[in-house]
Amino acid sequence: MKLSDVATIHTNFPEAHFWLVRRGSAERCGEPVREFNPEHIGIQVNRLDLLLPDYLFYALMHVHRGGYWKMLATGTLSLVNIRVSDVRHIELSPR
DSSP states (O other), X not given: OBGGXXXXXXXXXXXXXXXXXXXXXXXXXXXXXXXXXXXXXXXXXXXXTTOOHHHHHHHHHHHHHTTHHHHHOEEETTEEEOOHHHHHTOBOOOO
């Protein structure tokens, strides 16, 4: 199951439960935040019976701290970005 199966994910999404920093330094890119910015990637969980938004927020915080987004970030010099499709294709493991 992919994240896109249980959540709506896109930019300029003020109704989202939280957002991922889409563009910035390699250290900041992919960081989950609770403040809306039209440039950030918004995530709104649709299947609340399967996944709680706060749990997903902290799980993605763990993913970010593990350096996952540094491998996928594209760009040159000090400004890199991640794609919405990268977020949509995150695999979820049922446990």
